[in-house]
Amino acid sequence: MNVSPCFDAGSLYCPCVLAELGQCVACSLLRGEELCTCGWSGLCIYTEFIRSGKKVKPRRRSVSARVLKKREITQGPGTRAFIFEAEVPGELSMWCEFPGSFVLVRPKGFPERFNVPISVMSSLEAAIALAVQVVGPKTTALERSCKEGREITLVGPFWSGLQGLEHLKSRQGGRVLIVAKGIAQACAIPPARYVTGRGGTVKALLGGGPLNSVFAEKELARTGASVEVLPKAKDHNLERVATELAGTRYDVLLSAGANVQHKALRDLLEGMDDPPAFAWTSNLSMTCAEGICGSCLTSGFRGCKAHLPDGV
Missing domain, CATH: 2.40.30.10 (Translation factors)
Incomplete structure (x- = not known):
């Protein structure tokens, strides 16, 4: 599945001011490179920018x-x-x-x-x-x-709040395990609704995290997801997640929580012979979310716009 490097590519807000400044996240040609390396099969951002007289689309108001x-x-x-x-x-x-x-x-x-x-x-x-x-x-x-x-x-x-979204898009009718803790329980509801709405099944493991409160249980259940509330555990429920993954074949594991949770679940998947794909909620600092201010820069990526490689 070919995915644009930028979440805004082809949207109402593309091409943006980054194209004008030679800093486009998706288009190598607009960055001054000689070859097209975007690998995307959607709207050509370079062509759109040239045809518009090198005018950019308005920012979100x-x-x-x-x-x-x-x-x-x-x-x-x-x-x-x-x-x-x-x-x-x-x-x-x-x-x-x-x-x-x-x-x-x-x-x-x-x-x-x-x-x-x-x-x-x-x-x-x-x-x-x-x-x-x-x-x-x-x-x-x-x-x-x-x-x-x-x-x-x-x-x-x-739209860059969930990295690995392409794994959900490419698996209509798939099986997804969501591990959501703390305030990130809120982030689990839209993907659960998306998956079940396309004929898939969702199991959600919820924890209170630093809030000591599980608040998304009823809302997730209304999406058709199966919901389990996790108790506090010294291993942060990793054994429970490992047991769930061993007992059921999942297509995608989605982590909604802190970066330490993302890393722990990635490490868990690395020990599996045939692990599910991984998706995770973004915890990047942001101020403008337009790729301009630099608050979201991580490993050379403008995280507010870019599809990040797994592990970044």
């Missing part, structure tokens, strides 16, 4: 979103987290249905450096649900501004 509902997941001085629904334009919510969709959110009137990247938990007709863990100044400011009836500023959608 900021919109005001009204907070409809808010509920606490956890409270207390140690860990705070909450879920809220925001009213957004219908077109935006429609494009947020894809697995890996996320938006940048900040308090209204605050500068862009307060942007917080948040995965879309669910997409409604003209609203989206988002889960936030309060961990620093930006999320604290967002928590204070997220009051029912008040407006926040939102930019999106972006």
